[in-house]
Amino acid sequence: MNTIRTLALASAALFATSLVHAQNKLKVGLMLPATGTFASLGTAIENGFRLYVTEQGGKLSGREIEFVKVDDESDPAKATDNVNKLIKRDNVDVLVGTVHSGVAMAMAKVAKETGTPFIVANAGAGAITGPMCAQNIFRSSFSNWQPGYAMGDVVAKKGHKKVVTITWKYAAGDESVAGFKESFEKAGGQVVKELNVPFPNVEFQALLTEIAATKPDAVYTFFAGGGAVKFVKDYAAAGLRKSIPLYGAGFLTDGTLEAQGADADGILTTLHYSDQLNTPRDSAFRLAYAKQFKLQPDVYAVQGYDAAQMLAAGLSAVKGDLSRKAEFAAGIEKARIDSPRGPFTVSRSHNPVQDIYLRQVTGKENKLVGIASKSLADPGRGCRL
């Protein structure tokens, strides 16, 4: 009798707590770039996130979503202040962001210290799902290592032996090149030169001259956003397009093709999304996105959409009560996210385990060529969870 009463009281208390949570709005702190070379990437992530929330009627697990936004300017020097404002001044319940790896690492540090749930919707910094990994930190995107590692094999199989790499000198560029080098050199190739410009510099001329003089079999590169547009156009203008094939992590040609025009035609890249997946799930997503925003979606939109799906999976496991942190995390760990890119789960260190596609630019699209690496998991080096 006592046991029955205790159980009844406990479930009544749980029901009352759920009701209280259902009445409170859930504050999502969106920290994304609204200015600078990554501005359009930030817009696509926010659009994707909002699309999923709209599809759920504006609520996740009964809680209305309220957004608090910060333009992080892709500036790591301002990142700690910006994230502290969201957490301490605005009292956000969840953090979602950002594009730049250096900014995201600062966010992860504060999220880890404060226990604030954090879903990384782009930045691929290895540290976030490596040494800095935490119960409350998840990624809906990729690790910088993943597309680079997949491309090393592709370039080796094409028969190229000597490659020059060129990228921005910061975590994303360094790690993308390291991933490429790891698989390319394992397959017998050699990276003969690693060229860099500081982020967000786009003065490529001197380095393109150096590439022409080195005469490698191919070039591997990581650039994104406005920098990727400029690099592809400068590579073509320098006359290198026909003599030295250009390969890249797919950010080189995602969300950039309108601006790159014919200069991008034929470029092969690796990424966890393609414009031509032609699955019912992706087609429905693309249609809904185009209808709501009058824009074509890209990989960043998918990552935003999936960040919202991951949040929904965690919230559903705790019926909207974010104070149940371990159960919230377990909800995401167990989820199979029905992504437009194809379904995925997260690894032990909370990074998507996903197919990496080989794509080729044809017209204004990244057309699917095949799967470069099936169910590729980031090694999560240094993560203790």
Ligand code: BEZ
């Ligand atoms: C990064 O900083 O991690 C990043 C930025 C743009 C595209 C991909 C990765």
